[in-house]
Amino acid sequence: xxxxxxxxxxxxxxxxxxxxxxxxxxxxxxxxxxxxxxxxxxxxxxxxxxxxxxxxxxxxxxxxxxxxxxxxxxxxxxxxxxxxxxxxxxxxxxxxxxxxxxxxxxxxxxxxxxxxxxxxxxxxxxxxxxxxxxxxxxxxxxxxxxxxxxxxxxxxxxxxxxxxxxxxxxxxxxxxxxxxxxxxxxxxxxxxxxxxxxxxxxxxxxxxxxxxxxxxxxxxx
Numbered sequence: 001x002x003x004x005x006x007x008x009x010x011x012x013x014x015x016x017x018x019x020x021x022x023x024x025x026x027x028x029x030x031x032x033x034x035x036x037x038x039x040x041x042x043x044x045x046x047x048x049x050x051x052x053x054x055x056x057x058x059x060x061x062x063x064x065x066x067x068x069x070x071x072x073x074x075x076x077x078x079x080x081x082x083x084x085x086x087x088x089x090x091x092x093x094x095x096x097x098x099x100x101x102x103x104x105x106x107x108x109x110x111x112x113x114x115x116x117x118x119x120x121x122x123x124x125x126x127x128x129x130x131x132x133x134x135x136x137x138x139x140x141x142x143x144x145x146x147x148x149x150x151x152x153x154x155x156x157x158x159x160x161x162x163x164x165x166x167x168x169x170x171x172x173x174x175x176x177x178x179x180x181x182x183x184x185x186x187x188x189x190x191x192x193x194x195x196x197x198x199x200x201x202x203x204x205x206x207x208x209x210x211x212x213x214x215x216x217x218x219x220x221x
Contacts, residue, residue: 006116013116023111030104031055037100038093053218054089054101061085061105062112069194074172075115076161076190081198083133083191087153090137091146091211092218099134102153106130117168124164132156146211147202154195161187 007014015023035051060082067080086105090098106126116122135156136149162183170179201207 013114015111015114015116020111023107027104027107027111030100030107031058034089034093034097034100034104038097049218049220050093050097053092054097057085057089058101058105058108062108065109070190072186072190074169074186076187078190078194078197081194081201083154083157083194084150084198084202086130086133087136087150088146088211088214090134090149090153091140092215093137094140095134095137098137099131102134103127103131105133121164121168124160124167129157129160129164132160144208146208147199150199150202151195154191158187158191161191 006019007016031054032051034054035047038050038054039047061084062082064080064085065082067082069078069080071077086098086102089101106129109130110122110126114122115125133153133156136146136153138152139145139149142148162180165183165187166180170183173179173182202211
């Protein structure tokens, strides 16, 4: 059964063609479901605009995830605001939509750059860690909701990344370091380095006003 979904060459795991097909189908399904959740309740129209916004946000997040300011030796990197675009969906449409989009984005990351150490590690590192960015939607109606949501979203990702680092990659801890402390510091370094830079940008009045206009546009019929 395992051979249907996972290949192994020289001790390195990869995905089979069937796995790619199933994951792509799941990815598109999740994006469509997310758009349905974001649909204006007062209209019966197909939520084309919401679908487009979700797809564009995922595309921007994916592209900027390759624009690395600094890459860490054992995984993780400071990117050009890639996490912001997933958290933005939460600001626009709320938690239900943003969590689904964030999980879909985690699956997309897994399709493109799969790293398989253990099935549970895959779950924690991809759908859960990236899915946590969707918690940003909890603050969609709050003052400074994008800033608050972004902080909560990246913290959620840090928690899952730390958990994965401790359980599965503790052997890579720096000499003399407790594996948990190592994972806390290591994952916090790249996630919050990007986070601090992003929050500084989001605090600028011009940027804040621009995102408020984007939100108004995204909610118009």
